[in-house]
Amino acid sequence: MVSGVSRIRKFEMPDLGEGLTEGEILRWFVKVGDTIAQNQPIVEVETAKAAVEIPAKWPGRVTAIFHEEGATVDVGAPIIAIDTDPEAGDPPADDAPADGPAYVAEERTAVLVGYGPKTGAAKRRARKTATNGMAAAVGGAAVEPAAPPVPAPVPAPAPAVPVSVAAPVSSAPAGGRPAAVGPRVPVLAKPPVRKLAKDLGVDLTALTGSGPLGSITREDVQAATSAAAPAPAMAATAVAAPAFGPDREQRTPIKGVRKLTAENMVASAFTAPHVTEFLTVDVTRGVRALDRLRERAEWRDARISPLLLVAKAVLLGIRRYPMINSTWSAATNEIIIKEYVNLGIAAATERGLIVPNIKDAGRLTLRDLADELTALVRTAKAGRTSPADMAGGTFSITNVGVFGVDTGTPILPPGEAAILALGAIREQPWVHKGKIRARQVTTLGMSFDHRIIDGELGSKFLRDVGAFLSDPEAALLAWT
Amino acid sequence: MAKGDRGARLRDRRTAGPPPAEPGAPLGDDLVQLLTPEGERIDRVTGPDGVEYSVDFSDSEYRGLYRDLVVVRRLDAESTALQRQGELGIWASLLGQEAAQVGSGRALRPQDMAFPTYREHGVLYCRGIDPIMPLGLFRGVDQGAWDPVEHKFNMYTIVIGAQTLHATGYAMGIAMDGKVGNSDDPADGEAVIAYFGDGATSQGDVNEAFIWSSVYHAPIVFFCQNNQYAISEPIERQTRIPLYRRAAGFGFPGVRVDGNDVLATYAVTRHALDNARHGQGPTMIEAHTYRMGAHTTTDDPTRYRGISEVEAWQAKDPIARVRAFLAKQQIADAGFFTEVDEQATAEAMSLRERVLAMPDPEPVTLFDHVFVDETPQIRQQRARFVEYQASFEGSGH
Structure with missing residues (x-):
């Protein structure tokens, strides 16, 4: 480090995990103008290996943030500028971080493997005139003696403009390889990437690869779904106080979760013929069963909600009617019935609707299921749901009842054969043992893919779910 | 163990065949503990090996242990931050394992030789080595620059379990040199301690070391910090019996100690080392602890274990219990705690400055x-x- 470094210091994206070349900004914890302490967490970054919080390298005041949330940033590129002596008045003009067109590395960026951070066009030191055979042999044909610096094949970094979002990966294939056009060529992608694309419902042939030889990378697939994650703060603000222009219209770019949701819904609605059935049930006994559960010592610290009961009902129903938990695979001309149930729970978050799922929920005890539900919702609300959490769902539940509505006609998540909507549970007049009583009543709505599930099967399943909710003890005795 | 977390679910799903004999077996009488998580002092306790354990520390020795724990944790936190800031290539945090390391590190006598993994920053500190030393290694500017002979602390070993064989050979060597079993005077004999983790017990090297040291009656203590995970693999997937009970099969005693209890760890380690130096052969110690952080800075533990599990272990924090004990017994006051925190911060800041100033090697x-x-x-x-x-x-x- 050079002594007398400038007051404004730029922190570069570090190599967070043994040879990584980039990271995605997940969340900023600070904003321009904030005063920060040394080691105070400033940003959460997700790499191929982990999502980690980065602590501030220097105390001071934030003067610039160079990348928005959702941007993928190369290791070595500056992400934040900090005035390390904010008490000393305005920094000199030439110290301002924003106007330098080319970024000059001032800090050492440690990397373990690879060729180091791409902080500029790679320069190769010129060789002196080869005077002996040894040097020529070592240099080989790759370096001409006394050649001028060889321009590197890597693209020059974009000027560090504050709050510039990195261009989507898919639109800028590395190395300037032209996108494949004309006759369809086989898609290059490694098996795990193909699996990921399948799980996320991404069409590989529609993507342009950014990997070697134009192959599609994991990042490309994720970029096609969630990479363009919106800044939640901005979205929230927009909802709270719409910023209307002079034409009294507000325009929000369609991207991120909204875009993904739209694509999924359109794809699902126009490929799977939906049938929706309704069932209104008296769930008084089920609600009471939950109350009794709450009194048990081993359940004392658990969160118990009607959703738990519904989840259990669904899991038991699937065990009786496995076809409910299946997928229509047009590509292979098969119906795939799954033994495992990855139970999706639709969650409204600041970023929009997401449907994380509980993996292999059918094998969990009720207590474990309760904890998983709690953790899933907590993670979703905190905005920490990972793509893996959302991939591979096999049956989903949407609890629209929490918004006070009776029920709905849910649209299937792509690849799933059925989805259940849970309406609000209200006290209503109900004929109970021959008399009209005030009972806890709710309406279930279930949509299913009629290519796979006929009315008979769907009705039986829905009836069983209802039967469990209205008398869980008897259903358990009868079915397990 | 907490229920219903992601880790438990993974364990459940991946279990092939019958479940382990003792899945998450409750820790009962076989856990040597002298200081409870609430800071209650247990006067003496008999271990599963039939030995009665206790410690007899002066007030200043108690305070010294607390000081070690706090400083070691603070330096570790600073190192993690330095990695996140791009100043280290990688860091293996010891967070949560301070008591296992300080307790065993302080139990070593000056003449004893230690063979660490790559996580024994606390033991290194207790050996009087400048804590900057491992940071050069993890920054990639040297190979670990301390003198293993001078400090009786070998170089960090990255290869899992390999150091147990080195340690066994060293122990056999000092026995052949006549440095073992000459008298009952603790100052008179030498002993060796080999550190490793629960994951290493699945390595061939470690099992070979057990066999050699057993057959040769080597003066060695196998100190296993069972932090419950071999990177992401939970202990239930690594063994069907508590690890310390494996020792019996090799022919030497094994004992399980609360690795978050610095007093019990000290007592058990000191006893095992003295046995070794007096010619009583090897002992395996399983220090039952928990890695609160990631395996290394490259790891993301939220992918394989749940918050509830981590929270359950937070309640067993190794430092909080010593602090509670010191306060309750009026061995230390608020001024002392503040002073220790300030010392820890000062050492951390010094560490940071010196790391940033480390020159790249020619x-x-x-x-x-x-x-x-x-x-x-x-x-x-x-x-x-x-x-x-x-x-x-x-x-x-």
Whole structure:
């Protein structure tokens, strides 16, 4: 480090995990103008290996943030500028971080493997005139003696403009390889990437690869779904106080979760013929069963909600009617019935609707299921749901009842054969043992893919779910 | 163990065949503990090996242990931050394992030799080595620069479990040198301690070390920090019996200690080392603890274990219990705690400054430590390399 470094210091994206070349900004914890302490967490970054919080390298005041949330940033590129002596008045003009067109590395960026951070066009030191055979042999044909610096094949970094979002990966294939056009060529992608694309419902042939030889990378697939994650703060603000222009219209770019949701819904609605059935049930006994559960010592610290009961009902129903938990695979001309149930729970978050799922929920005890539900919702609300959490769902539940509505006609998540909507549970007049009583009543709505599930099967399943909710003890005795 | 977390679910799903004999077996009488998580002191306790354990510390010794724990944790936190800031290539945090390391590290006598993994920063600190030393290694500017002979603390070993064989050989060596079992005077004999984790117990090297040291009655203590995970693999997937009970099969005693209890760890380790130096052969200690952080800075533990599990272990924090004990017994006051925190911060800041000032090594130094004595071939290679470097414009570096 050079002594007398400038007051404004730029922190570069570090190599967070043994040879990584980039990271995605997940969340900023600070904003321009904030005063920060040394080691105070400033940003959460997700790499191929982990999502980690980065602590501030220097105390001071934030003067610039160079990348928005959702941007993928190369290791070595500056992400934040900090005035390390904010008490000393305005920094000199030439110290301002924003106007330098080319970024000059001032800090050492440690990397373990690879060729180091791409902080500029790679320069190769010129060789002196080869005077002996040894040097020529070592240099080989790759370096001409006394050649001028060889321009590197890597693209020059974009000027560090504050709050510039990195261009989507898919639109800028590395190395300037032209996108494949004309006759369809086989898609290059490694098996795990193909699996990921399948799980996320991404069409590989529609993507342009950014990997070697134009192959599609994991990042490309994720970029096609969630990479363009919106800044939640901005979205929230927009909802709270719409910023209307002079034409009294507000325009929000369609991207991120909204875009993904739209694509999924359109794809699902126009490929799977939906049938929706309704069932209104008296769930008084089920609600009471939950109350009794709450009194048990081993359940004392658990969160118990009607959703738990519904989840259990669904899991038991699937065990009786496995076809409910299946997928229509047009590509292979098969119906795939799954033994495992990855139970999706639709969650409204600041970023929009997401449907994380509980993996292999059918094998969990009720207590474990309760904890998983709690953790899933907590993670979703905190905005920490990972793509893996959302991939591979096999049956989903949407609890629209929490918004006070009776029920709905849910649209299937792509690849799933059925989805259940849970309406609000209200006290209503109900004929109970021959008399009209005030009972806890709710309406279930279930949509299913009629290519796979006929009315008979769907009705039986829905009836069983209802039967469990209205008398869980008897259903358990009868079915397990 | 907490229920219903992701880790438990993974364990459940991946279990092939019948479940382990003792899945998450409750820790009962076989856990040596002298200080409860609430800071209650247990006077003496009999371990599963039939030995009665206790400690007899002065007030200043108690305070000293607390000081070690706090400083070691603070330095570790600073190192993690330095990695996140791009100043270290990687860091293996010891967070949560401070008591296991300080307790065993302080139990070593000056003449004892320690063989660490790559996570024994606390033991290194107790050996009187400048805590900057491992940071050079993890920054990639040296190979670990302390003198293993001077400090009786070997170089960090990255290869899992390999050091147990080195330690066994060393222990057999000191026995052959006549440094073991000469008298009952603790100052008179030497002993060896080999550190490793629960994951290493699945390594062939470790099992070989057990066999050799058992057969040769080597003066060695196998100190296993069972932090519950071999990176992401939970302990239930690694063994069907508590690890310490494996020792019996090899023919030496095993004992399980609360690795978050610095007093019990000290007592058990001191006893095992003294046994070894007096010619009583090896002991395996399983220090039952928990890695609160990631395996290394490259790891993301939220992918394989749940918050509830981590929270359950937070309640067993190794430092909080000592602090509660010191306060309750009026061995230390608020001023002491503040002073220790300030010392820890000062040491951390000094560590940071010195790490940032570490020079990058000259490329030619890569030839320096290949062999103890330089060979003609190395000399020749170095000369060629220097010549090659000099062939560039503006050479020198």
